[in-house]
Amino acid sequence: MVRIIRVLWLTLFLRCPACQRGHMFRSMFRMNVRCPVCGVIFERDHGEITGGMAINTVMVLSIAIVGAVLSVTTTYPTWLIIGATALVMTSASVLFYRHARALWIGILYLTGSMFEDV
Ligand SMILES: [Zn+2]
Structure with a gap:
């Protein structure tokens, strides 16, 4: 439970849920494809933006x-x-907008849909 709250809290501040240091967005409306620190892909599949749109x-x-x-x-x-x-x-x-997308990415991370490449 603490992990869930921590990850969702970090994503509300637009931080990467995997490394907790990288910024998800490079500008107001442009999201980084990969985390600039750990390299994880934020939205791996097409259409994952719809989750953030639903939250919004x-x-x-x-x-x-x-x-x-x-x-x-x-x-x-x-x-x-x-x-x-x-x-x-x-x-x-x-x-x-950015926080809704980031929150969705946090949910993807918690459900295992966002993962680091090996
Ligand atoms: Zn990262």
Whole structure:
């Protein structure tokens, strides 16, 4: 259990789950193919980006649910809540993009789908 929390914590800070030192991203939206420290391949198969996209989608939909609840339970104008929710959803999806992909890579590492070449 401690290992799971440690790996997911490291990946939220965009560190390689295998060596815990390498950076996963070289820029805001460009992920390294291999860890610059240990050389492990982060996304070995095509389509593994969809896991990160799913995590990001769940996070953004959670914000939409909060916005919907706020529109029903508060007296703020609906147009204001819709606008604020859309703004938060858009910016959160962009800002959380790298962390969602990294979190998925952490899950791949924990399930044995990400491994070091021998
Ligand atoms: Zn590494």
